[in-house]
Every structure is written in structure tokens, then in C-alpha cells.
Amino acid sequence: MPLQQEIIHKTDLHSAHNYHPLPLVLSRGKGIWVWDVDGNKYLDCLSAYSAVNQGHCHPKIISALTEQAGKLTLTSRAFHNDQMGDFLEKLCAMAEMEMALPMNTGAEAVETAIKAVRKWGYEVKGVPDNQAEIIFFEGNFHGRTVTTVSASSEEDYKHHFGPFTPGFRIVPYGDAAALEAAITDNTVAIIMEPIQGEAGINVPPEGYLAATRKICRDNDVLMVMDEIQTGLGRTGKLFCYQHEDHAKPDMLIVGKALSGGAYPVSAVISSREILRVFTPGIHGSTYGGNPLGAAVGLAALEVIEEEKLADRSRLLGDYLMRKLEAIPTNKVADIRGKGLFIGIELHKEVGLARPYCEALMDRGILCKETHDYVIRLAPPLVIEMEQIDWLAEQIAEVLQDEG
Ligand SMILES: *Cc1c(COP(=O)(O)O)cnc(C)c1O
Numbered sequence: 001m002p003l004q005q006e007i008i009h010k011t012d013l014h015s016a017h018n019y020h021p022l023p024l025v026l027s028r029g030k031g032i033w034v035w036d037v038d039g040n041k042y043l044d045c046l047s048a049y050s051a052v053n054q055g056h057c058h059p060k061i062i063s064a065l066t067e068q069a070g071k072l073t074l075t076s077r078a079f080h081n082d083q084m085g086d087f088l089e090k091l092c093a094m095a096e097m098e099m100a101l102p103m104n105t106g107a108e109a110v111e112t113a114i115k116a117v118r119k120w121g122y123e124v125k126g127v128p129d130n131q132a133e134i135i136f137f138e139g140n141f142h143g144r145t146v147t148t149v150s151a152s153s154e155e156d157y158k159h160h161f162g163p164f165t166p167g168f169r170i171v172p173y174g175d176a177a178a179l180e181a182a183i184t185d186n187t188v189a190i191i192m193e194p195i196q197g198e199a200g201i202n203v204p205p206e207g208y209l210a211a212t213r214k215i216c217r218d219n220d221v222l223m224v225m226d227e228i229q230t231g232l233g234r235t236g237k238l239f240c241y242q243h244e245d246h247a248k249p250d251m252l253i254v255g256k257a258l259s260g261g262a263y264p265v266s267a268v269i270s271s272r273e274i275l276r277v278f279t280p281g282i283h284g285s286t287y288g289g290n291p292l293g294a295a296v297g298l299a300a301l302e303v304i305e306e307e308k309l310a311d312r313s314r315l316l317g318d319y320l321m322r323k324l325e326a327i328p329t330n331k332v333a334d335i336r337g338k339g340l341f342i343g344i345e346l347h348k349e350v351g352l353a354r355p356y357c358e359a360l361m362d363r364g365i366l367c368k369e370t371h372d373y374v375i376r377l378a379p380p381l382v383i384e385m386e387q388i389d390w391l392a393e394q395i396a397e398v399l400q401d402e403g
Pocket of ligand 1: 256
């Protein structure tokens with residue numbers, strides 16, 4: 001049996017089948033490129049769902065990782081470590097906020113945000129105990145824990161995983177009036193994505209974020225932005241909400257590219273006023289804020305700044321968008337996105353996006369369909385213009401091909 005098939009067979013035998021990966025086995029990565037075990041090279045247009053914005057195995061991030069790994073990796077928060085302060089100072093400065101709470105995965109950071117806004121609701125806003133409501137949006141994705149899927153509108157994410165966490169309401173995305181109508185005296189927060197990534201790169205109407213900001217302020221409701229996928233340069237700004245004026249949230253949730261793919265690091269970032277609801281002993285994580293993750297996180301943030309990855313994403317994303325829009329094809333229903341975060345939606349009659357992703361794989365490009373009909377393009381932000389030219393050519397040929 002060929003090597004890749006053998007590895008896939010073994011993996012299928014022993015790993016739960018909760019994913020449907022493209023049929024290839026990767027063993028190496030550098031910048032925008034990954035290689036399979038047979039040495040074939042691919043342009044990575046998924047970037048591990050935007051965790052590797054800085055490119056695979058970025059030398060600065062890897063050297064922070066290996067250097068810190070030889071010194072101290074985990075203390076738990078029972079003691080201070082000499083890395084976490086520098087990391088959170090940098091994170092707060094970049095986010096223009098005061099305080100952060102470090103966790104590991106994105107879903108854990110969302111859970112942390114939910115705990116924070118509920119506690120704020122009871123202790124600051126004065127909502128009666130156990131009555132707090134949080135508003136979420138149709139099509140949202142905030143992770144896979146029981147609580148985060150409780151807030152989901154996606155039947156597949158929820159089926160037979162109940163009973164669910166109460167206290168959540170779901171309103172249509174992109175509709176400010178519907179949001180305002182759903183707010184009650186017990187609403188403590190809204191939690192939203194500034195572009196819905198998993199839902200198919202759903203870009204809300206211009207002005208929606210600022211309108212939402214105003215509704216929250218007028219009603220004493222916290223605005224929480226889940227920028228786990230859209231943040232840290234992906235959409236052409238450091239944070240996606242910055243595409244609009246007057247849209248700064250009260251709380252940001254980040255993860256994924258916070259470590260550039262080298263280690264799980266996430267965080268909730270906010271004001272002292274809000275995060276002071278956490279007092280010793282009421283919330284925590286053994287690995288959260290560990291010195292290895294903190295050293296990696298600091299390096300990952302520095303790379304985003306030093307290499308101006310947000311600006312690159314904006315310029316190259318606009319360039320790629322123009323090339324895609326110029327493709328003569330009638331298979332495409334819509335092309336949308338911001339920066340290097342682009343969704344190509346196929347007409348339903350054309351069929352599923354999956355075979356197009358497979359055709360691109362045969363041409364040396366890895367991307368993943370999202371929501372059946374959308375091809376998501378999100379290469380590492382270190383991509384060069386000539387590589388974008390090549391990528392656009394391949395996509396043009398695949399979309400023009402019959403079949
Ligand atoms: C990926 C993602 C999460 C969950 O992050 P994990 O690290 O997979 O738990 C939450 N919210 C958004 C918007 C995401 O894209």
C-alpha cells in the first residue's frame with residue numbers, strides 16, 4: 001500500500017471520525033507551503049482556520065518556542081512566571097485594552113467571556129441571579145463545548161448533545177433592528193463575529209457593527225467580539241471590527257493566530273472595570289498563561305507587527321479579490337470577504353464546493369469548503385504577490401473547467 005494510504009488507513013482505524021479531511025498526509029511546513037509524506041508541495045489556503053497567519057514554522061516563533069521549552073514550560077498560576085506579564089502587556093497594547101485573561105483553546109476563551117459577562121451582569125448591572133441573557137447570532141461559530149454549541153443555530157453541531165446551556169437567545173445576523181428588539185432588562189451581553197467565518201465568510205452590511213455598538217451602549221449591554229478567526233491581521237486590519245469607525249467592543253476574544261500555530265494560546269481582553277469581576281479562585285486553567293505559551297504568543301504578536309501582516313492582508317487581499325472577480329465563469333454566485341479572508345460561493349446548480357477543493361488539491365493548492373457551497377481562501381499572510389498570481393490562475397482554470 002502506498003505510504004499516504006497506509007497512514008490514512010491507520011488513522012481511520014484509531015481516530016474518531018469527527019472530521020472529513022482531504023485525502024493527503026502532511027509532514028512538513030514552511031511559510032505558505034506544506035509538503036506531504038511523498039514530498040509533494042502545496043500552497044496552504046486554509047492556514048489551519050487562520051491559526052497560521054504568520055506562516056508555518058515561522059523562525060522567530062519556533063525559536064521562542066524551543067528556547068523557552070528548555071527553560072520553563074509550566075508553573076500553573078499558583079506561582080508567577082517571568083513570561084506572562086510581557087505577553088499580556090503586548091496583547092493589551094495592541095488591542096488598546098487594559099487587561100487580559102489567558103486560556104488555551106478558542107472555545108475555552110469563549111466560555112471565559114460568557115462567565116465574565118454573566119458575573120458582570122449580576123454584580124455590576126444588577127440582573128437578578130440566574131436570569132442573565134446573552135444574545136448570539138444565526139450562523140455563529142464559537143467552538144464545540146456544550147455551552148458554545150448551546151448558543152449555535154446549526155443543527156449538526158447540536159444533535160443529540162443536549163441538554164443545552166440555557167440563557168441564550170439567537171437573532172438574525174446583520175439586522176440591527178432585530179437585535180434591539182431582542183434586548184431585555186436581563187440582557188448582559190451580545191457575542192458576535194465581525195465576519196462569520198464558519199458560516200461561509202458572511203460579511204455583515206456596512207455600518208452594522210457601529211449600529212450594534214450604539215445599541216449595546218444605549219442599553220447597558222456588553223459588546224463582545226469573537227475575533228478568534230478574524231483577528232490578528234486576517235481581514236486586513238489588526239482586528240476586523242476596525243473596518244468600521246465607532247465599533248470598538250467592550251471585550252475581545254482571540255486565539256488561533258495568537259500563537260501562529262505553534263501552541264494553543266487564547267485570551268479574553270477587556271477593561272479593568274469588567275475583568276475585575278474575576279477574583280482569586282473563581283476561574284482558572286492549569287495551562288492558561290503558561291510560560292511556554294506566553295513566550296510563543298509574544299513572538300507571534302511581534303511577527304504580526306514587524307511584518308505588517310494586517311497591511312499585507314489588505315493589499316494582497318484586494319489584489320486577489322480583483323483577480324477572482326475577473327474570472328470568466330458562470331459557476332460563481334458570489335465572491336466576498338475582507339483582506340485575505342475570501343469566500344467563493346458556487347451556484348447551487350453547480351454542485352458542492354468539495355470536488356473543486358479536490359481539483360485544487362491536484363493542482364497543489366489546499367483549501368477547505370465551508371457550508372457546502374463556499375470555497376474559503378485564507379492563505380498565510382506572508383504570501384507574495386507572484387504566489388497570488390499563481391493561485392488565481394489555478395482557481396480560474398478549475399472554475400472554467402467543465403466537470
Ligand atoms: C475556531 C473558532 C473558535 C473555537 O476555537 P478552538 O480553538 O477550535 O476551540 C471560536 N470562535 C471562532 C470565531 C472560531 O473561528
